[in-house]
Amino acid sequence: MKKTYLATVSLAALLAAGTAQADKLDDIIASGTLRCAVVLDFPPMGSRDADNNPVGFDVDYCNDLAAALGVTPEYVETPFPDRIPALVSGRADVGVASTSDTLERAKTIGFSIPYFAFTNVVLTREGAGVDNFEGMSGHVVGSVAGTFEGIKLEENIKAWGAGEFRPYQSQADVFLALSQGQIDATVVTSTVASSIVASGQYPGLKIAGDAPYPIDYVSLIALREEQGLINYLNLFVNQQVRSGRYQELYDKWVGGTAPGLTIDGVYR
Amino acid sequence: MFDTALTLKDLMFLAKGAGITLSITVVAVLFGTLLGTIFGAFKAQASALAAAPLTFVLDVLRSVPLLIQLILANAFQSIAGFGWSPFMVACVMLSLYTSAYCAEIVRGGIEAVPAVTRRAARSLGMTWAQDMANVTLPMALRVALPGWIGLTLGVMKDTALVLWLGIIELLRSSQILVTRLQEPLFILLITGAIYFLISFPIARLGGRLEARWREND
């Protein structure tokens, strides 16, 4: 009786010790691969080259992170609404996917300190009759379901009481709908809007002024309980800025002075 | 005829997507048929009460949209910590989904064999297993085969939904190309043609078989 009790206790202790040790950071290093959730219909942050391979700011950022960890990067393409589910369901380790650090999301996933910052602009089509932000009132507009700017735009349409909002499931569908005339305008980050207009892929698209939204700080994401990993990500973002790599990547993909990542008058 | 930026490489990319579509189909139909045959035979033989739990589960699989089943299965495997890949989730869920329809087809086939025929077989001294193997199944197969071919094609088309799990199958590869090349109509038409080329010949074969066997009845 006593013997079995002892055996059970020691076995339980052994099992507990075995499961309590390794966290996500250990797992990544041990497995030798870092699986990054990236969004690939959001140039210049993420897109595909002529060979359909992933490229972009976020892809390079993932490569840097993998190099720092000493592992090989692997890209898991996720449309915007799928970023967090992909992380939660264990398909990816880290999200390098321009994720706005909202409080609602922080209930589900963990954020690093911001690694990029966007301002939002109105993207419309020639002849659609939208000249500025307020001009969208009464028009059919669209954005990606559940994104920072998508949620804001839907609220605007409701507040104006005129027009219609359509949530699409990927950024590519929004641009396609806009260029085809299914919708008249969308709100999107200025970086992406200029890149889309400059690419000439979607003829007739133009930027019609800023959207009066606060600066959209975006962070790397990981599972909420993986504090060790999030701690590593924070330091990594800090080092990217400190080493000048952040500016270097900004020059490569966007050009100009990289946006500041600190907020005046408050910690973190 | 078409002025397109689509390259041979992009066509290979689509072909790779079609390969994923086909491999998921093969796995789902294989395991789905295996499970479905067992479920169907059980439902045809067991009493309604004994089969009730199974009947309910199969009924749910046929009454909830596959897209929602896939999303739920994926959410569940992450909650339970299985650590399955999306491909695995897709194969498991589609196999179960296939088995639900296959069970009905198999049950219909077995029940189409007249009871007197089976009684005659047994009275000739055949065991239950001999009757099943030599009399009932061959006859049931004939009734069930056209439905089974239809099911296989249905599953092939339903695999398009696994793009939701992040699997780059045929339809998702075409969306990726549309994003890059901005030729939605042309690329979507090619994609539709690929689905059609896979599905149509098999559908025709099924129709032919059905017609020929009907003549012999």
Added chain:
Amino acid sequence: MFNYTFHWHQAFRALPDMMWGALVTVEVAVLSMVLGIAFAVLLAVARMSSNRLAHGAATTWIEVARNTPALFQIYMAHFGLGSFGIHLSPWWALMAGITFNNAGYLAETFRGALRAIPPTQTRAARSLGMGPLRAFWSVVMPQMFRISFPPMTNQMVWAILMTSLGLTVGLATDLAGVTQELNVRTFRTFEFFALAAVLYYLIAKAVMLGARLIAWRLFRY
């Protein structure tokens, strides 16, 4: 194993919104079924006709509907037609896609049923002084519906299931769309979609029950 806390109260709070979504789901499915039946009768007759153009057009419609994924058809209705400058709203794109699909499958069902009705019946009706349309409408078609009723019920259930694909073309008001909206805001995927699955199951059961009642009322001798 279950390192996850379920937030069911959050899902139950959203139940009224999801019920409104279910109403849109049923609305789209029923309308697409009514339109689908109308097109299917025309397609079945056209495919059996000797007119080459009618036969070719009907065959193309039927084979494309049956040999490509429903998701593809709905996507085409929104973004494919969009390339031609034909803009269907998400609701109409879903509606058009499912109607196209329903019509293709039902046409084959009807064609099979029509073959099972002896041509002598049409001749008998004609000899009673009915015109060809009248004979088809009052004699052949009721029997065609009676024979095709079970597959029509199945198609109705499929129509319900297909409505869930509307969210891929930007529809947010049907049951799947509402659920996805809740999901992308809160990321409580399992809870919301489990509730949606229960609602879909109940709708499908209601359809089966309704079909049985209709069959009992219409087709008893």
